[in-house]
Amino acid sequence: MGGAPASAPTVLSIGSDADLIRVRRAAREAAVRAGMSLAEQTRVITASSELARNTLVHGGGGRVEISDVTRPGRRGVRMVFADEGPGIPDVARALTDGFSTGTGLGLGLGGARRLVEEFGVDSRPGRGTTVTIVSWSRNPT
Template structure:
């Protein structure tokens, strides 16, 4: 179940900052621990930067989610960029093309509870992450 979806453009460096701020605000509202807030904001920052730098810009969609047991946050990053030609390589620990926080997709994936990526060369990339309250 989703509620109060907020969409932000990711087309400038300032937009990356706004995504970080929104994610932090929603993380506090759903009562994520400070450690989990930090993990989620770090992952969101990396993924927003990737959307901007590699995807040529796009959108972030932040929403609260609930299941039977707990609350959490879902963030969807979408771009219409070139896509990821070699997803296995992009998800390899230590792989980077430079410019980001040095986490890469594999680092961002480790910081969240759920990580899903849909990419196709020439059609863009959509990454969905979820962090649940403990």
């Protein structure tokens, strides 16, 4: 998913509310490096915030890898959120509009998916969850 890595990923632990702030800051910095507009930056930051909170609250903590990515004529950001929590028993249901556990920004996985161009979930009950997102700048390189 996504383009070719442009650099080594930034890896951040997600284990506290303070870590959520660091994830949002790193997502913003990556979006700026990719040349994203303010609206594009906001979408990336919002999606990363929701997914980081899910990693903390539902996965018991984990990590995110943030990478600058490229493909011909475009720059973007790839983020991989991973935890070793209980997993998502029904991914399709978790992606439906209106599904909520009552925490976070209220976007849920479906809302985060709508904010980015590429989105993938790998989750197995008892084995954790990995969510990968990629967002591309609309500004040509």
